[in-house]
Amino acid sequence: MYAEAKNAKYNNKQIMDNQQPAQPVPQPTPPQPAAPKPAAPQAAPASVPAPVAKPGMPLPKDQTKSNRKMLLGCVTAFGCSLLLFIGVLFAFLGFGDTANPIFGFLGVPSSEVVNFLITLINFIFLFLVFVCFILVVVGIFRISATKKEDKDGKRKATTFTFIALALLVMFVFLWILAYFFLAPKRTATVVKMPIITTPANTINMTAPVTVKFDASAAPINKNSFSILSYGWDFGDGAKASGAVQTHTFTSLGNYKVQLLVTVKELATGKEQTVPFTRDVTIQNVLASVVIKADKTTGGIPLTVNLDGADSSSPNGEITGYSWDLNGDGLYDNGTEKTAKVTFDKTGTYKIGLRVTDSTGTFATNSIDIEVTMPDNPVPVITIEGVQDTDLEANKSYMFSAAGSTAVSGTIEKYSWAFGDGQSAATRTATHSFKEVGQYDVVLKITDSSKKEGETTVRFTVKAPDAAPLAAIKTTPEAVNGTIKGSAPFEVIFDASGSQDPNNNIIQYDWDFDGDAKTDASNITSTYKFQTPGTYNTSLTVTDTTNLTTKAQITVKVEAAGLKADIKADPIAGVAPLTVSFDASGSSYPSGTIVAYEWDFGDGTAPKTDIAKIAHQYSAIGMFTAKVTAISSDNKRAPAQISINVRSVPLKACFSSSPETGVAPLEVQFDPTCSTGGVQKYTWNFAGLGTSSERKPKFTFPNAGEFEITLETADATGGIDIIKKKITIQPKQ
Numbered sequence: 001m002y003a004e005a006k007n008a009k010y011n012n013k014q015i016m017d018n019q020q021p022a023q024p025v026p027q028p029t030p031p032q033p034a035a036p037k038p039a040a041p042q043a044a045p046a047s048v049p050a051p052v053a054k055p056g057m058p059l060p061k062d063q064t065k066s067n068r069k070m071l072l073g074c075v076t077a078f079g080c081s082l083l084l085f086i087g088v089l090f091a092f093l094g095f096g097d098t099a100n101p102i103f104g105f106l107g108v109p110s111s112e113v114v115n116f117l118i119t120l121i122n123f124i125f126l127f128l129v130f131v132c133f134i135l136v137v138v139g140i141f142r143i144s145a146t147k148k149e150d151k152d153g154k155r156k157a158t159t160f161t162f163i164a165l166a167l168l169v170m171f172v173f174l175w176i177l178a179y180f181f182l183a184p185k186r187t188a189t190v191v192k193m194p195i196i197t198t199p200a201n202t203i204n205m206t207a208p209v210t211v212k213f214d215a216s217a218a219p220i221n222k223n224s225f226s227i228l229s230y231g232w233d234f235g236d237g238a239k240a241s242g243a244v245q246t247h248t249f250t251s252l253g254n255y256k257v258q259l260l261v262t263v264k265e266l267a268t269g270k271e272q273t274v275p276f277t278r279d280v281t282i283q284n285v286l287a288s289v290v291i292k293a294d295k296t297t298g299g300i301p302l303t304v305n306l307d308g309a310d311s312s313s314p315n316g317e318i319t320g321y322s323w324d325l326n327g328d329g330l331y332d333n334g335t336e337k338t339a340k341v342t343f344d345k346t347g348t349y350k351i352g353l354r355v356t357d358s359t360g361t362f363a364t365n366s367i368d369i370e371v372t373m374p375d376n377p378v379p380v381i382t383i384e385g386v387q388d389t390d391l392e393a394n395k396s397y398m399f400s401a402a403g404s405t406a407v408s409g410t411i412e413k414y415s416w417a418f419g420d421g422q423s424a425a426t427r428t429a430t431h432s433f434k435e436v437g438q439y440d441v442v443l444k445i446t447d448s449s450k451k452e453g454e455t456t457v458r459f460t461v462k463a464p465d466a467a468p469l470a471a472i473k474t475t476p477e478a479v480n481g482t483i484k485g486s487a488p489f490e491v492i493f494d495a496s497g498s499q500d501p502n503n504n505i506i507q508y509d510w511d512f513d514g515d516a517k518t519d520a521s522n523i524t525s526t527y528k529f530q531t532p533g534t535y536n537t538s539l540t541v542t543d544t545t546n547l548t549t550k551a552q553i554t555v556k557v558e559a560a561g562l563k564a565d566i567k568a569d570p571i572a573g574v575a576p577l578t579v580s581f582d583a584s585g586s587s588y589p590s591g592t593i594v595a596y597e598w599d600f601g602d603g604t605a606p607k608t609d610i611a612k613i614a615h616q617y618s619a620i621g622m623f624t625a626k627v628t629a630i631s632s633d634n635k636r637a638p639a640q641i642s643i644n645v646r647s648v649p650l651k652a653c654f655s656s657s658p659e660t661g662v663a664p665l666e667v668q669f670d671p672t673c674s675t676g677g678v679q680k681y682t683w684n685f686a687g688l689g690t691s692s693e694r695k696p697k698f699t700f701p702n703a704g705e706f707e708i709t710l711e712t713a714d715a716t717g718g719i720d721i722i723k724k725k726i727t728i729q730p731k732q
Helices: 002-018 062-097 101-106 110-143 150-185
Strands: 197-198 205-207 209-214 223-235 240-241 244-249 253-265 271-285 297-299 304-307 318-322 339-344 347-357 361-372 388-391 397-400 411-417 428-431 437-449 451-460 472-473 482-485 489-492 505-511 523-530 534-542 546-557 566-570 573-576 577-582 593-599 608-609 611-615 621-631 635-647 655-657 661-662 665-670 678-684 697-700 704-714 719-729
Touching: 062 110, 110 150, 197 397, 205 209, 209 271, 240 244, 297 304, 339 347, 411 678, 437 665, 451 523, 482 489, 489 546, 523 534, 573 577, 577 621, 593 611, 661 665, 678 697
Parallel strands: 205 271, 297 361, 388 451, 482 546, 573 635, 661 719
Antiparallel strands: 197 209, 209 244, 223 240, 223 253, 253 271, 304 339, 318 347, 347 361, 397 428, 411 437, 437 451, 472 489, 489 523, 505 534, 534 546, 566 577, 577 611, 593 608, 593 621, 621 635, 655 665, 665 697, 678 704, 704 719
């Protein structure tokens, strides 16, 4: 029946198509035939049932449009819901308070919630951008796959692609805006530490250091477990219990602090141990600063001797000491291991010492010194006119105890012991020390209540200051305090032989020409006397006590006599050597030079001539050329110079004529350019022949390049070799 219905539908369509009026075409109107008789009415066709869809058959067009509209509506609704959800999240992040109860209800830190929502928004935008990108790719594919004839399909594909691209651009733009809006709201995630320490950083610390450990926030689920105990092991042998503990680390090392939390499960009553650890690293240990004081309490005036030599550092040596003796916090009162301080007022004083070890690390310590009012009388030693403890031997000094005090009563008795066996029993005493050395002077006083006080002061006794001893040494050396020479006369003066009993000479003053003015102040000085005469040269030395001593020497400068001078150019060369001699530099200030006598030292006869002369040396050797200047008053002054004449060096050399040509070629060889005393010539013509003639000829029969060797030898056995190549061309 389905086939019959289909055929009937086709026939009806054909019928409907045949009844379609054709496009009007202007034609002549044919004659109209007579109207046929009306046909008998036919029976209406029976109703045909609608076709039933089978699997694999395409849906009707109306139904496809309905499905597309439904899908588009669902996608639009999903997209709008997603955008609405994003808007709600933006409003929550933009206007919500991160401290509101919602975060507390969620049971997580607000920072984690905010960071999660920001990540979620970024993920949603990533999803939307990805979907739009896929749609753009699908649209581009549809455009390329649609045939050119299908204009309607191409238009729909283009519209689809444009909408997808617009959505892609929009979502990318919104994502960028969202990033700049949300980035400042992202917060660092707070990580709960099982062990909280104070200080927070326990790595690379300097010992000794005290660290507080707090395990009260350890991540134990207290809804399921109850905490029974906390057990600490600090890694250095020390152990403790309790949720909060403090421990001091004193040594270098890496320590793993372990916490064992014993818990009991509420549901089963089962006990178990939960371990936690924390690393502590000690990279440096401060030096141990030890201050020793000979007394830490006493009555005024109180003198305390301090010693920091027992300080030590596990990192190396102690390289520096700095004292704070006045309690001002500044370590500027000494840089030695030991120090000394005197307190003249009552009170408690803090003495500080800062040491530096070889790593450059500082460590400090301090002690307290208590100064009280004395019960006993306080003796004080002074010497009239002396501020320090340096004294001179065999000099009388007035020792006084007038500055001594008694807290209760009056001073009734004084007792002196000068350390050299002498003593006195008066408030003031005159005393002198016979020998140099150190003496401990002791003063003991007794007041009216029979209380005693004693003090000791060490004095250094030195030899009395004496004047230094000046000494002059000269070059040339003086004879009996006098030095002679001819002008210009240069003398080196040396004062290093001067002496002082206390070795404290600080100044050397020279007067070379005797005009009472200082010409130099060095220990060693050089002076040139230009004018003939007699000069009293003096040296004055001064020591630190301003004591001076003068020494004197006589310098006699005579007029310059006849002096010969000789110069030569050249002074060395190969024979024959012509040398130009010049004696014009000779001088005679008090007369005239009238002649010069020359002896060239090579066996030629001496001759008298002018100041400038030339001479040729033919022989080989070292010659001493002499000139004697002769004055008008028949005085003679010689001068000489050495001339070195060497032999001509042996050097092989030759030329060839012609230098090239066509084979066979006869060549003439000439060694005239060779130098030195050549006694023998040995030729080798590229292995084709040899010769010992001085100027040989050789014929090269064939073309080619030939190496010619010449060896020359002199009478002493010396040889020199030269090689040259000549080229013979083939015959054309």
